[in-house]
């Protein structure tokens with residue numbers, strides 16, 4: 077388990093930016109440079125809050141070069157990976173290639189992959205395992221659509237995804253996992269789940285991990301919230317006990333806004 081020096085946090089908070097299909101490799105470098113400068117000006121302490129970006133595949137080589145060249149503390153990952161390691165899989169990207177480009181993380185099962193690309197839990201389970209084969213930490217995305225939420229089945233639905241996507245995963249791998257709760261109805265809609273919604277789900281996921289494995293494993297897993305996060309709502313969500321970080325879409329494309337989210341601690345009201 078990672079430990080944090082932050083007051084409420086037992087785990088080092090992770091603020092992650094998912095650029096989705098935005099930013100070509102030239103724009104991506106400019107954005108990353110701006111983010112690094114802004115955080116450096118603000119003397120951001122990366123050991124207190126980890127910062128990750130998920131650029132498109134075509135930006136990853138440039139990202140690696142910049143991170144290495146400037147010795148940046150920002151870490152990065154791919155937005156998806158193949159369940160296979162190599163072979164005749166046109167258009168797919170192996171976890172091995174991501175690892176070679178210095179990726180630490182990989183998104184698995186983002187709702188846009190589940191819906192637009194029809195990715196099943198069986199496939200996502202294979203992708204989670206592929207990530208670990210290449211020493212990448214999966215950021216497994218789970219969450220319900222609007223109809224499921226309105227029917228009140230959101231917790232059962234999301235836990236079902238967690239169980240299916242983690243089936244057969246060893247406890248020491250599970251302990252390093254990151255799970256992002258991203259209610260589909262809150263993604264890109266401006267509709268943000270309330271802090272208590274985020275806490276309810278993150279607590280349920282942690283309890284499920286404890287059931288599947290044990291308390292120590294559950295205590296190590298970092299749980300993020302994603303869906304219309306902005307600097308203005310970040311701190312209130314992160315105040316919740318089981319929320320260990322944020323997965324940010326649109327707002328991560330603006331270096332100043334994203335840096336403000338990363339610096340959420342400065343907006344935390346200490347009580």
Ligand SMILES: O=C(CO)COP(=O)(O)O
Pocket residue numbers: 094186258262263264265266302303304305323324325326327
């Ligand atoms: O899908 C998301 C991050 O993976 C959330 O996107 P938005 O922050 O744009 O709502």
